[in-house]
Amino acid sequence: xxxxxxxxxxxxxxxxxxxxxxxxxxxxxxxxxxxxxxxxxxxxxxxxxxxxxxxxxxxxxxxxxxxxxxxxxxxxxxxxxxxxxxxxxxxxxxxxxxxxxxxxxxxxxxxxxxxxxxxxxxxxxxxxxxxxxxxxxxxxxxxxxxxxxxxxxxxxxxxxxxxxxxxxxxxxxxxxxxxxxxxxxxxxxxxxxxxxxxxxxxxxxxxxxxxxxxxxxxxxxxxxxxxxxxx
Amino acid sequence: xxxxxxxxxxxxxxxxxxxxxxxxxxxxxxxxxxxxxxxxxxxxxxxxxxxxxxxxxxxxxxxxxxxxxxxxxxxxxxxxxxxxxxxxxxxxxxxxxxxxxxxxxxxxxxxxxxxxxxxxxxxxxxxxxxxxxxxxxxxxxxxxxxxxxxxxxxxxxxxxxxxxxxxxxxxxxxxxxxxxxxxxxxxxxxxxxxxxxxxxxxxxxxxxxxxxxxxxxxxxxxxxxxxxxxx
Amino acid sequence: xxxxxxxxxxxxxxxxxxxxxxxxxxxxxxxxxxxxxxxxxxxxxxxxxxxxxxxxxxxxxxxxxxxxxxxxxxxxxxxxxxxxxxxxxxxxxxxxxxxxxxxxxxxxxxxxxxxxxxxxxxxxxxxxxxxxxxxxxxxxxxxxxxxxxxxxxxxxxxxxxxxxxxxxxxxxxxxxxxxxxxxxxxxxxxxxxxxxxxxxxxxxxxxxxxxxxxxxxxxxxxxxxxxxxxx
Numbered sequence: 001x002x003x004x005x006x007x008x009x010x011x012x013x014x015x016x017x018x019x020x021x022x023x024x025x026x027x028x029x030x031x032x033x034x035x036x037x038x039x040x041x042x043x044x045x046x047x048x049x050x051x052x053x054x055x056x057x058x059x060x061x062x063x064x065x066x067x068x069x070x071x072x073x074x075x076x077x078x079x080x081x082x083x084x085x086x087x088x089x090x091x092x093x094x095x096x097x098x099x100x101x102x103x104x105x106x107x108x109x110x111x112x113x114x115x116x117x118x119x120x121x122x123x124x125x126x127x128x129x130x131x132x133x134x135x136x137x138x139x140x141x142x143x144x145x146x147x148x149x150x151x152x153x154x155x156x157x158x159x160x161x162x163x164x165x166x167x168x169x170x171x172x173x174x175x176x177x178x179x180x181x182x183x184x185x186x187x188x189x190x191x192x193x194x195x196x197x198x199x200x201x202x203x204x205x206x207x208x209x210x211x212x213x214x215x216x217x218x219x220x221x222x223x224x225x226x227x228x229x230x231x
Numbered sequence: 232x233x234x235x236x237x238x239x240x241x242x243x244x245x246x247x248x249x250x251x252x253x254x255x256x257x258x259x260x261x262x263x264x265x266x267x268x269x270x271x272x273x274x275x276x277x278x279x280x281x282x283x284x285x286x287x288x289x290x291x292x293x294x295x296x297x298x299x300x301x302x303x304x305x306x307x308x309x310x311x312x313x314x315x316x317x318x319x320x321x322x323x324x325x326x327x328x329x330x331x332x333x334x335x336x337x338x339x340x341x342x343x344x345x346x347x348x349x350x351x352x353x354x355x356x357x358x359x360x361x362x363x364x365x366x367x368x369x370x371x372x373x374x375x376x377x378x379x380x381x382x383x384x385x386x387x388x389x390x391x392x393x394x395x396x397x398x399x400x401x402x403x404x405x406x407x408x409x410x411x412x413x414x415x416x417x418x419x420x421x422x423x424x425x426x427x428x429x430x431x432x433x434x435x436x437x438x439x440x441x442x443x444x445x446x447x448x449x450x451x452x453x454x455x456x457x458x459x460x461x462x
Numbered sequence: 463x464x465x466x467x468x469x470x471x472x473x474x475x476x477x478x479x480x481x482x483x484x485x486x487x488x489x490x491x492x493x494x495x496x497x498x499x500x501x502x503x504x505x506x507x508x509x510x511x512x513x514x515x516x517x518x519x520x521x522x523x524x525x526x527x528x529x530x531x532x533x534x535x536x537x538x539x540x541x542x543x544x545x546x547x548x549x550x551x552x553x554x555x556x557x558x559x560x561x562x563x564x565x566x567x568x569x570x571x572x573x574x575x576x577x578x579x580x581x582x583x584x585x586x587x588x589x590x591x592x593x594x595x596x597x598x599x600x601x602x603x604x605x606x607x608x609x610x611x612x613x614x615x616x617x618x619x620x621x622x623x624x625x626x627x628x629x630x631x632x633x634x635x636x637x638x639x640x641x642x643x644x645x646x647x648x649x650x651x652x653x654x655x656x657x658x659x660x661x662x663x664x665x666x667x668x669x670x671x672x673x674x675x676x677x678x679x680x681x682x683x684x685x686x687x688x689x690x691x692x693x
Contacts, residue, residue, distance in 0.1 A: 002479050016251075017233050017249075017251045018249050018251070018267070018479075018480050018498070020478075020479045020480070020497050020498075034269075035251050035269050036249070036251075036267050036269070036285075036480070036498050036516070038496075038497050038498070038515045038516070050293065052287075052290070052293075053269045053287050053290075054267070054269070054285060054287060054320075054498075054516060054551075056514075056515050056516060056550050056551070059514070059515075059549075059550060059568075062512065062514075062547045062549065062565065063547070063565065064545075064547055064563050064564065064565035064581060064583065065545075065563055065581060066563070066565070066581045066582075066583060066599060066601075067565065067583065083295075083296075085293045085294070085295055087290075087293065087322075088287050088290060088322050089285075089287070089320055089322060089338075089340075089516075089551055089569075091549075091550050091551060091568045091569065101295050101296055101297070102295065103293070103294065103295035103297070103298065106290075106322045106340045107320075107322065107338065107340055107551075107569065109551075109568050109569055109586050109587065119295060119296060119297045120297075121295065121297060121298065124340050124358055125340065125356070125358050125587070127586055127587050127604050127605055129604070137297060139297075139402055142358050142360070142376060143358055143376045143394070145604060145605045145622050145623050145652075147622065147652075157401050157402045159396055159401060160376050160378065160394055160395075160396060161376050161392075161394035161623075163605070163622055163623035163652050163653035164622075164652070165621055165622060165651065165652035165670060170619050170621060170649040170650075170651065170667075171601055171619045171649070172649075187401040187402070187403075188401075189396065189401065189426075190376075190378075190394050190395070190396040190424060191394035191424040191442075193652060193653040193670050193671035195651075195670050205401075208396060208424050208426050208442060208444075209424035209442030209456055211456075211653075211670060211671030211687075213670075224456060224457075225442075225456045225671055225673075225686060225687045226686070247482075248464050248480075248482045249480050249482070249498070265500075266482050266500050267480070267482075267498050267500070267516075281524065283518075283521070283524075284500045284518050284521075285498070285500070285516060285518060285551075314526070314527075316524045316525070316526055318521075318524065318553075319518050319521060319553050320516075320518070320551055320553060320569075320571075332526050332527055332528070333526065334524065334525065334526035334528070334529065337521075337553045337571050338551075338553065338569065338571055350526060350527060350528045351528075352526065352528060352529065355571050355589055356571065356587070356589050368528060370528075370633055373589050373591070373607060374589055374607045374625070388632050388633045390627055390632060391607050391609065391625055391626075391627060392607050392623075392625035418632040418633070418634075419632075420627065420632065420657075421607075421609075421625050421626070421627035421655060422625035422627075422653075422655040422673075436632075439627060439655050439657050439673060439675075440655035440673030440687055440688075442687075455687060455688075456673075456687045
C-alpha cells in the first residue's frame with residue numbers, strides 16, 4: 001500500500017493490499033479499506049466505514065470541449081459519515097456528502113454536488129448525476145439512473161432499472177435543466193421512465209414499466225405508456 | 232502479487248501483477264489470473280479458467296440497518312468449474328456456483344445463493360440477485376437485471392437491458408418475494424420489463440420493450456404495455 | 463508500477479501507482495495514467511490523454527463454446543487519439559479507434575471493431591458492442607446500450623439508458639444481424655427502445671420511453687409503445 005505521510009488514521013484502521021491513500025485524507029476509527037482502493041486528496045471518512053475492493057473515492061470531474069456543464073473547481077471534499085458501507089468497484093466524486101448508515105452497492109457511481117441522507121440504500125450499478133438530493137431511508141434499487149438536478153424525499157422506493165431525464169429539449173440549449181421531484185413515501189416500479197421536471201406526489205405509486213410524462217398527484221396509482229391514473 | 236501460503240495452485244497457473252489471493256483458495260491447472268484480481272478466502276476454481284483483470288471473486292454480502300434481507304453467515308464458497316471465462320471488473324459473491332464452460336462478461340456482478348448451469352452466457356454489465364437459478368445454455372445479454380428469487384430454465388434467451396422485479400408491494404413488507412419463472416426456450420426481447428411472480432411459458436416470445444404483467448402461456452407471442460398476446 | 467522495457471513514453475508522462483504497461487505500448491506527450499491501470503500489448507495513445515484509475519486498455523475479446531460470434535485474431539491495436547479523456551473503471555478493447563477530444567465516462571465498456579469520431583461524449587456505464595461506427599459530436603448518455611452492427615451519424619443525441627437490438631430472431635440463427643441506423647441530428651429520449659435494422663431519420667425526435675419498431679422519417683416526432691408519429 002501507498003499512504004501519504006499527511007494522512008490521518010484513526011485507531012484500528014485496516015488497509016488492504018495495493019491501496020493508495022493520497023495527501024490530506026482523514027480516516028476515522030475502525031475503518032476497513034479494501035485492496036486496490038484509491039482515496040484521493042482531501043477525502044474525509046468517519047468511524048466504522050467499510051470500503052470494498054477496487055473503490056475510487058474523491059474523483060474530480062472531467063470534461064471535454066463539447067460539454068455544456070463544466071465542472072467547478074471548488075467542490076469541497078468527498079465526506080463519508082460513520083457506519084457507511086461501500087461495495088466494490090465504486091466511484092464516488094468530490095463534493096458528495098454521504099450521511100450515517102448509508103449503503104452503497106457494487107459498481108455504483110455518484111457524481112459531485114450530491115447529498116445522500118441517513119440509512120439510504122443505493123443498489124448495485126446505480127448511477128447518480130450531479131446537483132441531486134436524496135432523503136433519509138430511501139431505497140434506490142439496482143441499476144437505477146438518477147439524473148442531475150433531482151430531489152428524492154425521505155422513504156421513497158425506486159425499483160430496479162428506473163431512468164429519469166432532466167432536459168426536455170435534449171441538448172438543444174433551450175430551457176433549464178430540471179430532474180424529477182419525488183415526494184416522500186412514493187413508490188416507483190421497476191424499469192419506469194420519468195420525464196424532466198415532473199413531480200411524483202406523496203404516497204403515489206408508479207407501475208413497473210410506466211412512462212411518466214406529467215405530474216402524479218399525492219396517493220395516485222399511475223401506469224402505462226404514457227402513464228395514466230388508475231380509475 | 233500477494234499469495235497466502237495456504238493457497239493450492241495447479242500446474243501452469245499464471246497470476247497477474249498485483250493480484251491478491253487469500254487463505255485457503257484452490258486454483259486448478261492452467262488457470263490464468265489477470266492483474267489486480269482479488270480472490271477471497273476459500274474460493275474454489277477448476278481447470279482452464281480465465282479470469283480477467285480487476286476481478287473480485289468470493290465477496291461476502293454486506294448490509295445496513297435498513298435492509299430487510301440480512302446476509303447469511305453460512306453461504307459456502309464461490310465455486311467456479313472448468314473452462315469458465317470471466318471478463319474484467321467483475322464481482323462474484325460467495326455461495327455462487329458457476330458450472331463448466333460458462334462465460335461471464337465484463338463489469339458483471341452476481342450475488343450469493345445463485346447457480347449458473349453449463350455453457351450459459353452472462354453479458355457485460357449484467358446484474359444477478361440472490362437465490363436465483365439459471366439453466367444450461369441460457370443467454371442473458373448485456374445490461375440485463377435478473378431479480379432475486381428467479382428461475383430461468385435451459386436455453387432461454389434474454390435480450391439486452393431487460394429488467395425484472397420480485398416484490399409486488401415494493402418494500403411495504405406485505406406478501407412474499409418471488410421473481411419471474413421463465414420456461415425453456417422462451418425468448419425475451421430487449422428492454423422488456425417483467426413483473427413479479429409471472430411465468431413465461433416454453434417457447435414464448437416477448438417483444439422488445441414489452442411490460443409483462445401476467446403469465447404468458449407456452450408458445451405465445453406477447454408485446455406492448457401492458458403486453459398482450461398477438462392475435 | 464510495472465512498465466515493460468519496450469514501452470515508448472512521450473515527455474512529461476505521469477503513471478500512477480501499481481499501473482501495468484505491457485510490451486510495445488506507445489504513450490504520447492503529457493499523458494496521465496491513473497493508479498492500477500492496465501495497458502495491454504500494442505496499445506497506441508496520443509498526446510494529452512487522461513486515463514482514470516482502474517482502467518483496462520486493449521483487452522482482447524473472449525468467448526465460450528456456445529457463442530455464435532467468434533472473436534477475430536487480427537483486430538489491430540486499440541488507438542486513442544490526442545486530448546481524449548477516459549474515466550475510471552473503463553474497459554476498452556483492441557481494434558477500437560477513439561478520435562481526438564472524445565470523452566469516455568466511468569464504468570464504460572467498448573468492444574472491438576468500433577470507431578468513435580471527434581469530440582463525442584460516451585456517458586458513464588454506457589456499453590458499446592462490436593462493429594459499430596459513432597460519428598462526430600455525438601452524445602451517448604449515461605447507461606446507454608449500443609448494440610453491434612450499428613451506425614450513429616454526427617451530432618446525434620441519445621438520452622440516458624436507451625437500448626437497442628440487432629437480431630430480430632433472437633439467436634435463432636435466422637436472418638442477419640443489423641443494428642439501428644441513426645441519422646444526423648436525431649434526438650432520442652431517455653430509456654427508449656430501438657428494434658433491429660430500423661432507421662431513425664435526420665432531425666427526428668424519439669420520445670422518452672418509446673419503443674421504436676419501424677423506420678422514423680426525417681424530422682418526425684415519434685413516441686409511445688409501439689411508437690407512432692405525432693399527428
